[in-house]
Amino acid sequence: MTQIFAYVPFKNGVAEDVALEFPGAAKKIDAGASVTAVVTGSGADLDKVAGELTKVYSEVIKIDNAAMAYPNAEVVRKALTNIIPAGAIVLVAHDTFGMDLAPGLSIKLESAYAADVVDFEGMDGSTLKIVRQELGGAVSTHVTCDASAGAVLTIRPGTFAPVDGSASGAVVDKSGDAGDLSAKRTFLEVVEAEVGEVDITKSDVLVSIGRGIEDEDNIEIAQELADAMGAVVSCSRPIVDAKWLEKSRQVGTSGQTVKPKVYMAMGISGSFQHMGGIKGNPFIVAVNKNPKAPIFQVADVGIVEDILEFMPALQEAIEAL
Numbered sequence: 001m002t003q004i005f006a007y008v009p010f011k012n013g014v015a016e017d018v019a020l021e022f023p024g025a026a027k028k029i030d031a032g033a034s035v036t037a038v039v040t041g042s043g044a045d046l047d048k049v050a051g052e053l054t055k056v057y058s059e060v061i062k063i064d065n066a067a068m069a070y071p072n073a074e075v076v077r078k079a080l081t082n083i084i085p086a087g088a089i090v091l092v093a094h095d096t097f098g099m100d101l102a103p104g105l106s107i108k109l110e111s112a113y114a115a116d117v118v119d120f121e122g123m124d125g126s127t128l129k130i131v132r133q134e135l136g137g138a139v140s141t142h143v144t145c146d147a148s149a150g151a152v153l154t155i156r157p158g159t160f161a162p163v164d165g166s167a168s169g170a171v172v173d174k175s176g177d178a179g180d181l182s183a184k185r186t187f188l189e190v191v192e193a194e195v196g197e198v199d200i201t202k203s204d205v206l207v208s209i210g211r212g213i214e215d216e217d218n219i220e221i222a223q224e225l226a227d228a229m230g231a232v233v234s235c236s237r238p239i240v241d242a243k244w245l246e247k248s249r250q251v252g253t254s255g256q257t258v259k260p261k262v263y264m265a266m267g268i269s270g271s272f273q274h275m276g277g278i279k280g281n282p283f284i285v286a287v288n289k290n291p292k293a294p295i296f297q298v299a300d301v302g303i304v305e306d307i308l309e310f311m312p313a314l315q316e317a318i319e320a321l
């Protein structure tokens with residue numbers, strides 16, 4: 001039986017949404033696999049998240065050590081190397097921390113490695129069939145991976161359907177097995193992003209603009225649509241880089257994490273760095289001129305249209321209501 005371990009990231013005692021998506025990914029690898037969650041950290045937050053995860057996983061391994069109070073990939077890699085058995089498959093979120101952790105972990109475990117996995121097409125013997133994205137999502141590649149000596153795979157958050165938390169599992173404390181956790185890298189502090197004049201993290205509806213907005217003057221069109229919808233304008237990174245909107249409006253791995261109910265992606269291609277900032281499984285409406293834009297793979301509604309024509313038309317329709 002395939003042994004699969006899911007390394008679950010969390011913040012302030014709350015597991016990231018990907019915790020509910022790992023079991024779906026594992027099922028696509030091998031429907032009969034045993035799936036164990038692994039959480040690392042220190043103190044009450046770790047205990048809280050480990051307890052919550054027993055509703056999703058039959059076994060949750062916790063590794064509690066003061067050296068892991070802050071997310072230091074070097075230390076976590078050492079601990080996992082001592083806990084994960086040879087030949088296992090390890091799932092890690094394809095986020096900033098996961099990208100730091102996973103490649104080195106595969107080297108330590110002497111197993112295969114594949115990054116930014118968006119789908120699996122099953123296992124044929126020990127050959128795993130993987131779908132991943134390259135060139136910022138512009139192309140999907142179908143690859144095989146020899147998992148006979150195990151594999152470390154980073155899973156793109158938001159791509160596998162979340163499961164319901166109906167398990168009643170148990171926490172297994174393996175803190176004593178983590179080994180020497182001394183590190184060359186020392187984590188100093190977490191610096192929270194500044195909140196600007198508008199807090200996009202609090203809005204239920206976001207009208208989010210990307211490079212497709214084309215010109216700073218066109219932002220007004222998005223703002224008018226947002227006003228009509230009772231929404232707030234957010235954006236992708238190029239809009240901030242161009243200094244058209246302030247950094248606090250940027251959604252993504254190097255911007256804000258948002259949890260709206262509805263996310264209107266206007267002229268946004270759907271890079272993983274952008275999508276990584278969208279949590280809570282919102283209803284995504286994507287409008288893009290390019291029918292092959294990656295955002296359409298995750299959108300609930302996809303509209304192939306020029307946003308500069310679509311947004312005023314939608315605004316007019318909403319105001320007519």
Ligand SMILES: Cc1cc2nc3c(=O)[nH]c(=O)nc-3n(C[C@H](O)[C@H](O)[C@H](O)COP(=O)(O)OP(=O)(O)OC[C@H]3O[C@@H](n4cnc5c(N)ncnc54)[C@H](O)[C@@H]3O)c2cc1C
Nearest residue numbers: 210211212236237252253254255267268269274289306307
């Ligand atoms: C370390 C790192 C961190 C990053 N962090 C972030 C982050 O936090 N957030 C983030 O967003 N990005 C981030 N990025 C950048 C990210 O990789 C992408 O480059 C960025 O998300 C692309 O933004 P975009 O979709 O607006 O632009 P593009 O990828 O250029 O896409 C524009 C889209 O608009 C469409 N379009 C053009 N004109 C129109 C029109 N008139 N009507 C309709 N559609 C139109 C195009 O077809 C295209 O799909 C990061 C990159 C790195 C390397």
